[in-house]
Amino acid sequence: MDLDVFVAAHRAEWARLEALLRRRRRRLTGAETDELVALYQRTATHLSVVRSSAPDPALISRLTTLVARARSVVIGTRRATWRDALTFFTAGFPAACYRTRHWWVPTALVFTGLVAALGWWIADNPGVQASIAAPAELREMTRPGGAYETYYSSSPAAAFSAQVWTNNAQVAGMSLAFGALLGLPVLWVLLQNAVNVATGVGLMAAADRLDVFLGLILPHGLLELTAVFVAAGVGLRLGWCVIDPGPRTRLTALGQEGRAALGMAVGLAVVLLVSGLIEGFVTPSGLPTWARIAIGVAAELAFLAYVFILGRRAVAAGETGDIAEPDRQTEVPVAA
Structure with missing residues (x-):
């Protein structure tokens, strides 16, 4: 031309x-x-x-x-409204979580199995425990009133909740962002978290205080780890889009899944805020262990119901978790 x-x-x-x-x-x-x-x-x-x-x-x-x-x-411009936020939290976010369940549910199962295996290995091998810290330090960490117990009350509840929320949001954000790198860094983030949790499980089990440790970690840990699993699953899915985009081009696939991942980052930040509040105010409280665990279980069940009931309905109605269609760029059909 x-x-x-x-x-x-x-x-x-x-x-x-x-x-x-x-x-x-x-x-x-x-x-x-x-x-x-x-x-x-x-x-x-x-x-x-x-x-x-x-x-x-x-x-x-x-x-x-x-x-x-x-x-x-x-076409005109469209301003975001409170209705958009309501639609996101009642349809978009739960739908995105439900659509990626085949990634984060297996992630959760593998993570739990790995923590159990590593925890048992640490608890059953004094040599492994000695490689983690000196015997005096181990006793200080695991004794009644030791580091594992005082950690949750080491700062004022509000400040501690904010600190925990920021840290967990960073972990979830890293899992989402690293997905584009074929998902490999996501696996490293998961492995680090599994080792950290397994170390606590193993050391407290070796000190015959595993019940205390679980009473401290379960109230907030159920919801917190679920949010991390969802973020990791989305990151792995994003990485798989680079390898196998299906009938879409890689750029289109990354665009669609990346937009959904950004929205999920916002939703997971709210989930982690709830987890942080539980960790800051419920975990170190004087409530009986059964009551603290019951609060954590209730929060976890509420989130799972939110995803598998509300999310499934939203997906059946055609929701994908992507941004609204008027806000997307027009896409050219491609041959499969």
Whole structure:
């Protein structure tokens, strides 16, 4: 394609579109509005032709700006409202969690099995315990009133909750962000967390105080770890999209799953906030162990019901967890 000839043939149309856009603050007539829409469609086609046949950066930049301005006038802009937030938390987020259940449920099962195996290995091998810390330090950590017990009351409840929430949100965010790197860093994050939990399980079991440890970790840990599993599962799914995007292009697959992952980061931040509040106010409280564990179990069951009941209904209704369709870019069909 001769670019100079193409520009000369359509320059007048682009100039007319720019003139109509400058005049849009004044009320356009019906004929002018129809003309603007037609010129917008033509210019969008021109942009596509230039991109595919004569990718001149300056012309592409000019036409992209012109098409974007025209699109905002023709289609209009949409402001986020409280209704959008309500839709996200009642449909989008639970649907996204439900859609990725085949990734994070197995992740949770493997993690739990690994923690149990490592914990048993640590508890049953004094040599492994000695490699973790000196005997005096181990006694200090596991004794009544030791480090494992005082950790949850080491700071004021509000400050401790904020600290825990920030840390867990970072872990979840890393799991989501690292997914694009084939998911390999996600596995490393999970392994680190499994080793940390297994170390506590093994050392407290060796001191014959596993019941105390579980009474401290279960109230908040059930919901907290579930949120981490969901984040890790989404990260692994995102990484798999790079390997096998299915009928979509890799860019399209990453775009769709990446947008859903960003939304899930917001939803999981709220879940982790609830977990942090439990860890800051319930775990170190004077409530009986059974009552603290019951609160944790209730929070976990509420989240699972939220995902598997509300989420399943949302998915059946066509919800995917992606942003609203008007906010997405138009996609070109591709052959499978």
